[in-house]
Amino acid sequence: GENVEQHPSTLSVQEGDSAVIKCTYSDSASNYFPWYKQELGKGPQLIIDIRSNVGEKKDQRIAVTLNKTAKHFSLHITETQPEDSAVYFCAATRYSSASKIIFGSGTRLSIRP
């Protein structure tokens, strides 16, 4: 089955700097990679996603890149702000309503003022 590894487990960056979170996956059949943000006391919320036919996707200050050959994908947050502090999860699945999402173990991002 699919296995998703995520690094680092904790990340602290100065406000305004960039943050990068990296993930690897094992199942070459996975073709959809969502990223979730989980704030304290809340459930995960989808913030951006990428399909395997695309190498990069950007939405304002966040971007995701995918290297299908190496089975790596990354989340980039630029110009970090205090409200970016949260736990971020990468995930992998097949682009099908019947497929199970496999989550990474999460990265706790802290933004220093």
Next chain:
Amino acid sequence: EAGVVQSPRYKIIEKKQPVAFWCNPISGHNTLYWYLQNLGQGPELLIRYENEEAVDDSQLPKDRFSAERLKGVDSTLKIQPAELGDSAVYLCASSLSRSGRSSYNEQFFGPGTRLTVL
């Protein structure tokens, strides 16, 4: 529009006691999921319902866990008896799945129920 509602938000019980969690999905969402989230980990699927049918319960420990979604709307997850290792957050999510369409249907998560077993 109201999101996924879960209750209770917190529950503390002693081991060997029963416990139940309730979830009301987003109105109109036909697919409902229960996830287990251990501290410092990502969510892990326990069971998925398509309407009232459990279509994936392979990760549900059936000796002590049970779930139901009788009318295809809200759902209850039960643990009986609870063990110390069951302490975790139990998340419910829902999505609108369209049959015959190859697509990913975004899952919307509730805030979870934090269970502490003493």
